[in-house]
Amino acid sequence: MQLPVFTVDAFTKGPFGGNPAAVCLLENDLDEDLHQRIATEMNLSETAFIRKLHPTDDFTKSSRFGLRWFTPANEVPLCGHATLASAAVLFHVKKNPNSVLTFVTLSGELKTRQEKDHIVLDLPLYPTYPQVLEEVEELIKAATGDMVVQDLRYSPDTKKLLVRLSDAYERSVLEELQVNAQRFLSAEKTGKVKGLILTLKGKSDGKDQGHDFYSRYFAPWYGVLEDPVTGSAHAVLSSYWSEQLGKKEMLAFQCSRRGGELKISLHNNGRVEIAGQFAVVLRGNLTL
Numbered sequence: 001m002q003l004p005v006f007t008v009d010a011f012t013k014g015p016f017g018g019n020p021a022a023v024c025l026l027e028n029d030l031d032e033d034l035h036q037r038i039a040t041e042m043n044l045s046e047t048a049f050i051r052k053l054h055p056t057d058d059f060t061k062s063s064r065f066g067l068r069w070f071t072p073a074n075e076v077p078l079c080g081h082a083t084l085a086s087a088a089v090l091f092h093v094k095k096n097p098n099s100v101l102t103f104v105t106l107s108g109e110l111k112t113r114q115e116k117d118h119i120v121l122d123l124p125l126y127p128t129y130p131q132v133l134e135e136v137e138e139l140i141k142a143a144t145g146d147m148v149v150q151d152l153r154y155s156p157d158t159k160k161l162l163v164r165l166s167d168a169y170e171r172s173v174l175e176e177l178q179v180n181a182q183r184f185l186s187a188e189k190t191g192k193v194k195g196l197i198l199t200l201k202g203k204s205d206g207k208d209q210g211h212d213f214y215s216r217y218f219a220p221w222y223g224v225l226e227d228p229v230t231g232s233a234h235a236v237l238s239s240y241w242s243e244q245l246g247k248k249e250m251l252a253f254q255c256s257r258r259g260g261e262l263k264i265s266l267h268n269n270g271r272v273e274i275a276g277q278f279a280v281v282l283r284g285n286l287t288l
Contacts (some may be wrong), residue, residue, distance in 0.1 A: 003030075006093065007044070007282035008085035011229040011260030015279040018260040019229035021082035022047040023089045024286070025059055038286065039070035045224045046071055046082040050090070053104065059094045067103035067110070073223030078107040078158070080121055080231010080274060087112035087119050088278045118263065118275040123235045125272040128153035128162055135190055136161060142187040143179060143196055143218070155236045159194035162240055167201050171214050174200045175255045181218040181225040188221075195219045197233050199240075211261075212250040213241045229260030231274055238264045238272045 004025045012018025022042040026049055039047035050059070051066040059065075067086055069079035083103060090096040091114055103110045111122040131154040133140070140149060140163060148166035155162065165174065177198070184196060199215040215237055217230040227233075234252060241250060250264040263275040 001288040003038075003286040003288055005042075005282075005284055005286050006085075006089050006280060008088050009279045009281055010081035010084040010088070011231075011254070011262055011276035012258070012279060013277050015281045017258050018276070018278070019081040019227065019258065020044050020281070021079075021085035023082070023086050024049050025089070026051040034288070035068065035070055036074070040072045041286075043072050045227050046076070046079045048079070048082040048086045050086050050103075059090060060096055061098075062096075063098040063100065064102045064104065065090075067105050069105075071219075071222045071224055075106075076222060076232075078105070078123070078232045078235070080123060080234065081229055081276075083110055083112065083121055084119050084231065084276055084278060087121075088280060091119070093280060093283070115275060118277055120273050120275040121231060123231065123272055123274055124157075125239050125266065125270050126155045126157045126160075126236045128155045128236060128240050130154075131161065136188070136193065138187040138189065139184060139193065139196070142183045143181075143198060144177070147173075147177075153240060154192075155239075156192075158232065158236055159192060160197055160233060160236050161193045161195070162197045162199060162236060164240075165198060165200045169200055170203070171200065171211075171255065174198060174214055174216060177216070179216070179218060179226065181220045184218065184220050194221045195233065197237060199237060201241075201244075209253075210251055211253045212245060212247065213237065214253050214255050216255050226256055228256040228258040229254045229262070229276075231262070231276075234262055234264065234274055235272055238266060238274070242266050 151164035
């Protein structure tokens, strides 16, 4: 059996930046265990599987599809960059003419659309709540060492811990921070954290290209030590920084080695639109 597969770099203007995702197009149902085995083989932070909802559906014409995401270790309930990558394959490789594509997922229905050279994701917006330092102090120390932490929040919906570093730090401090994410597994004692976000307020001195905030994201609990650019983390970050900055429209940059830029627009319906560019870098077939 031949299974079409693509590698798409999401949240980047060109190849080899942003966050790579594998995208598989399923003409027929796949044995359940094969999803995880394929994702482990692809060995990217996420592999997306697009499936037809009805036998008569067509990747070149239909507007609704099923979508699942797997890390090399397990299935996840939401992945922004692999959703963007999936839409890129349908819009630009399969030449799907629909103005909006809807994906039925574990996080509900997610809509995607094209806007010039960007793909726009419509994602849930996840609120954060103050987190008591004492509960996660060992985890924070493993992530930041002796750096000054300005704020600490937790997102119960996504099980992500948001750690805001002091506004006194420059972007370069976040970029150069050496993080051993494998240590998080033993340092996290509460059992409620499955992802850790380090974030920093942007500077208004003109050197940061207008970015409102920066971040890095770590998810060793899902087999991803550091994720290059993370849509789902920005569904949390957007909520936090909108509240802090009093803004609905923001520009963010994730400061991983590959790096990626995200355009953010909050809506009053509890949703957030996150837009990014992409590059399709590989097309092929898996032989099963």
